Amino acid sequence: MTRVLLAEDDPDIRHLVSYKLTRAGVEVTCAADGFTAVQEARRTPPDIALLDVRMPRMSGLDVCRELRATPATAGIPIIMLTARARRQDLEAAYAAGASDYIVKPFSPRDLLARVEAALGRVRI
Amino acid sequence: MLRIFTIAIAVLAVVIAVLSVAIVSARVVRTARARRQSALAAAPRKQLLAFVADNGEEGADDLVAIGEDAWRAAEPAAVALLGKVRGEAHRALVDVFTRRGVGLRARRALRDRSPVRRARAAQTLGDLELREAVGDLCDLLADRHAEVRIVAVRALGRIGEPGAAWRLLASLDRSDPTPALLVTDALVQLGPDVEVTLSAALDHPQARVRAVCLDALGLLGATGTAGRVARVLRDDPELDVRIAAAATLGKLGTPAGIAPLAEALRPGRPAALRAAAAKALGELGAKSAVADLEAQLGDPAYRVAHEAAHALRRLGPAGRAALERRVAAADPAEGGHAREALAMLAIGTADPAPVLAGVGP
Amino acid sequence: MIEEWTRDLLRITDVAIFVYFVLLNSSYLVLIVLAGQEFFRHLRRTTFAGADDMFRSPLTLPVSVIVPAYNEGPGIIAAVQAMTALRYPRYEIVVVDDGSTDETFALLQQQFDLVEVPKVVPAEVPTRGRVLSVHVARANPETLVVVRKENGGKADALNVGLNVARHPLVCMVDADSVLDPDALLSVAKPFGDDPLRVAACGGVIRIANGCTVVGGRVVDVRMPRSWLLRVQVVEYLRAFLMGRTGWSRLGGLVVISGAFGVFRRDLLVRIGGLDHDTIGEDAELVVRLHHYLRERGEDYRVVFVAEPVSWSEAPSTMRVLGRQRRRWHRGIAEILSKHRRMILNPRYGRIGMVALPYYVLFELLAPFVELGALVLLPLGLWIDAINVDFAIRFALVAYGYGLLVSLTALFIEEVSFHRYPRAADLARGLVAAVIENFGYRQILAAYQVYGAWGAWRGKQAVWGAMQREGFSSPPPAVVGPPPASEPVPAADVTPSRD
Numbered sequence: 017m018t019r020v021l022l023a024e025d026d027p028d029i030r031h032l033v034s035y036k037l038t039r040a041g042v043e044v045t046c047a048a049d050g051f052t053a054v055q056e057a058r059r060t061p062p063d064i065a066l067l068d069v070r071m072p073r074m075s076g077l078d079v080c081r082e083l084r085a086t087p088a089t090a091g092i093p094i095i096m097l098t099a100r101a102r103r104q105d106l107e108a109a110y111a112a113g114a115s116d117y118i119v120k121p122f123s124p125r126d127l128l129a130r131v132e133a134a135l136g137r138v139r140i
Numbered sequence: 141m142l143r144i145f146t147i148a149i150a151v152l153a154v155v156i157a158v159l160s161v162a163i164v165s166a167r168v169v170r171t172a173r174a175r176r177q178s179a180l181a182a183a184p185r186k187q188l189l190a191f192v193a194d195n196g197e198e199g200a201d202d203l204v205a206i207g208e209d210a211w212r213a214a215e216p217a218a219v220a221l222l223g224k225v226r227g228e229a230h231r232a233l234v235d236v237f238t239r240r241g242v243g244l245r246a247r248r249a250l251r252d253r254s255p256v257r258r259a260r261a262a263q264t265l266g267d268l269e270l271r272e273a274v275g276d277l278c279d280l281l282a283d284r285h286a287e288v289r290i291v292a293v294r295a296l297g298r299i300g301e302p303g304a305a306w307r308l309l310a311s312l313d314r315s316d317p318t319p320a321l322l323v324t325d326a327l328v329q330l331g332p333d334v335e336v337t338l339s340a341a342l343d344h345p346q347a348r349v350r351a352v353c354l355d356a357l358g359l360l361g362a363t364g365t366a367g368r369v370a371r372v373l374r375d376d377p378e379l380d381v382r383i384a385a386a387a388t389l390g391k392l393g394t395p396a397g398i399a400p401l402a403e404a405l406r407p408g409r410p411a412a413l414r415a416a417a418a419k420a421l422g423e424l425g426a427k428s429a430v431a432d433l434e435a436q437l438g439d440p441a442y443r444v445a446h447e448a449a450h451a452l453r454r455l456g457p458a459g460r461a462a463l464e465r466r467v468a469a470a471d472p473a474e475g476g477h478a479r480e481a482l483a484m485l486a487i488g489t490a491d492p493a494p495v496l497a498g499v500g501p
Numbered sequence: 502m503i504e505e506w507t508r509d510l511l512r513i514t515d516v517a518i519f520v521y522f523v524l525l526n527s528s529y530l531v532l533i534v535l536a537g538q539e540f541f542r543h544l545r546r547t548t549f550a551g552a553d554d555m556f557r558s559p560l561t562l563p564v565s566v567i568v569p570a571y572n573e574g575p576g577i578i579a580a581v582q583a584m585t586a587l588r589y590p591r592y593e594i595v596v597v598d599d600g601s602t603d604e605t606f607a608l609l610q611q612q613f614d615l616v617e618v619p620k621v622v623p624a625e626v627p628t629r630g631r632v633l634s635v636h637v638a639r640a641n642p643e644t645l646v647v648v649r650k651e652n653g654g655k656a657d658a659l660n661v662g663l664n665v666a667r668h669p670l671v672c673m674v675d676a677d678s679v680l681d682p683d684a685l686l687s688v689a690k691p692f693g694d695d696p697l698r699v700a701a702c703g704g705v706i707r708i709a710n711g712c713t714v715v716g717g718r719v720v721d722v723r724m725p726r727s728w729l730l731r732v733q734v735v736e737y738l739r740a741f742l743m744g745r746t747g748w749s750r751l752g753g754l755v756v757i758s759g760a761f762g763v764f765r766r767d768l769l770v771r772i773g774g775l776d777h778d779t780i781g782e783d784a785e786l787v788v789r790l791h792h793y794l795r796e797r798g799e800d801y802r803v804v805f806v807a808e809p810v811s812w813s814e815a816p817s818t819m820r821v822l823g824r825q826r827r828r829w830h831r832g833i834a835e836i837l838s839k840h841r842r843m844i845l846n847p848r849y850g851r852i853g854m855v856a857l858p859y860y861v862l863f864e865l866l867a868p869f870v871e872l873g874a875l876v877l878l879p880l881g882l883w884i885d886a887i888n889v890d891f892a893i894r895f896a897l898v899a900y901g902y903g904l905l906v907s908l909t910a911l912f913i914e915e916v917s918f919h920r921y922p923r924a925a926d927l928a929r930g931l932v933a934a935v936i937e938n939f940g941y942r943q944i945l946a947a948y949q950v951y952g953a954w955g956a957w958r959g960k961q962a963v964w965g966a967m968q969r970e971g972f973s974s975p976p977p978a979v980v981g982p983p984p985a986s987e988p989v990p991a992a993d994v995t996p997s998r999d
Contacts, residue, residue, distance in 0.1 A: 049716070051716065070586065070588060071586075072586060072682065072715075072716050072718050073586075073715065073716030073717075073718070074716070075585070075586060099553075099556060099557055100557065100590065102559060
């Protein structure tokens, strides 16, 4: 089964996304902050990571860099979630190694599509 | 005297006892209430999340059928959700609110006597992005209370109806104006349809209105107005407005801005304007302005020299060469700004690439 | 034999002291009730405060956060990391290393991959210590700037920070402060909502001792373990949170703590930055700002945001606490003497006519009267000027009223922000309110009188040893990001007036 690592400090969004993805047949591991997310990823490397940019203890960008630097997770798709969509933010995300970028507020349907697309891209 | 003291002691003792009891009971009551509320809200919240996650395809009727008490407990969570999703999930959720009569109640509350209730109602209407409330919200821009006006401005931005533009601008032209940055933000959210209104308002007698229009045009990327903005840069009687015009030309990024900006950069103009012009030339990516900028590197005004150096840093090889020339030519005490810019260039900063050079990620 | 007139005199003095206590506590009560109203107002407005919109807007005024650091090695990394995680759209962090002799800079350099940049620092406000070098973080050159300078004291470090700051708002923060994630949003909001008037905005300081801090964030609020700290928690509530909220309501706020306050940079540049030679440089800054703006007849506001935002370490030993209070009181005395022209001068409006006279009467003089009562009451008993019944009742009323005031503060905290979730902490707060009035205040009064005496005796000594005293925050404050849930150990001195 596909495993998703979801790091997001807003409980509503965490529940919303994990509900959506679980229904789509994906196993979701949640973390409420960046540091926990890295630990989770070390314990069991996920197939894909959804990271909020602004989180306590470690920002999503730092988590992203960390995942990229770890061999087990270096190649997985990483999608960033953020409330801001300025060009600098986008560039920073891609520079950190993100594969995609979803701006909050987002459409749940769109989010699922992006996750599936990212997974598909890797499978090919 | 002693009697008075005795009475005072008795009174104090009673009040202290009452206060202690009040503190403890406040805690008890609050905890109990919070528990009840969260129990009430638990089921509706779960329903709401599922509803939104499924793009509101099913379950709308159940949400409408939730009892008033439980809904009231869950409403803050529902409103928060509105701000977190978009697309059909958002529309479906708004629909639930409408069917529960939330929008209607809020519109009625816009005329409440309490400013807090008026502001709350305006906030709700903004959250729901209710277009039919735009007229009422525009009237609220003239509210007696500043806090209500502010919420109305933000709500109008959220709703995004371009027709509200001129009312927003008018709210700036009062003795107690609405905050300029908030209005700018709202105007930008109204989208490109407001460009005509903004451009027309560049002739407004109130300087604050003109400055806000310029900022908004820049953020909207209204390239068609560049010539008009350049005229403001040259002719406006207010320095602050001219500075805003310079910044706007930088953001618009059209070559039409280069000559007027270079003109504004000349010595003899106010330093703040020259600094803004230098910065704008860098932002615009005006490679043809390298010589003009290079001439300002030794300017005695800190801001001018600083902005000129950092503008050059963004102008590619020609800019870099100009900075290097300056470092080589000037004595160490003078080439500071150029040296600083070169050092930042070496790091490679997170500054967005110039607009003209404009290849996105 | 003691003359009858001596007895009369002592009797009258004792009654005067009593009246003073009643007035003092009544003034506290008025401020607290005003604060209660303000909290209620504030809480009713949170639903439409627009924090999210402010966070998303590209137009929200950017802030330069200035962090003076002198030998902050043990905690500096955690502090800066926590500050980089604040919820605010655009801000830079300017750490000013004021000639530290420990590894403060080395740690920063290593952690954030600092690169030296030959930055031209404008001399917009006067400084003393020379700037040695300026560094930026390689990954975020626009977000983190570290300035190394020769030691010159906290005020000088802040002034250098002001010169380096690029943004229109500046926020002064102590290096050991733990900020709530929304702290900047809360405190910068008044500038956006009332841009033409708001000149400065202060935030609430609470006591971090006892709380659990993870990754530079307070995640669990609880009462500290020692009674000395618990009493300070109650005191902070009463005096700083509610006292200042009350003054803000009255339009007479004259103190914004250096541990967390936001100012318009252009105004600070116009008044010449912080004063190098005052002990309470943060409070002096606000008084001078009032002085300057009132003199020019400008329409402005200095406000205080009731939302709790910043958590500071409080001194955990009597010795250090005493030293802190000595310094604060000396600061008050010096500021009032420096700006004495404003006192009772109608030109300075409420500041001159109400706030500053109040500070003279009820802040500066309070410890003198407090100690006076401790001496004169027994003396009156001894020479039979007053009888035992009178003395006991006197004490009960005077101190009982103080207790009532503290309890009112606790009550208001309980119905408004209620940051302490545990029932046991509630009980501890009640007991601490008693101790505060019977013992704590009296002991501190001695230190405060000593501080005022220091100000009186002369200012020549200030610039030697004293300036550094408040600025050295010693041993380990491990507030890890990774390592986790340790409460932050106590700092020696809270490096500012609260």
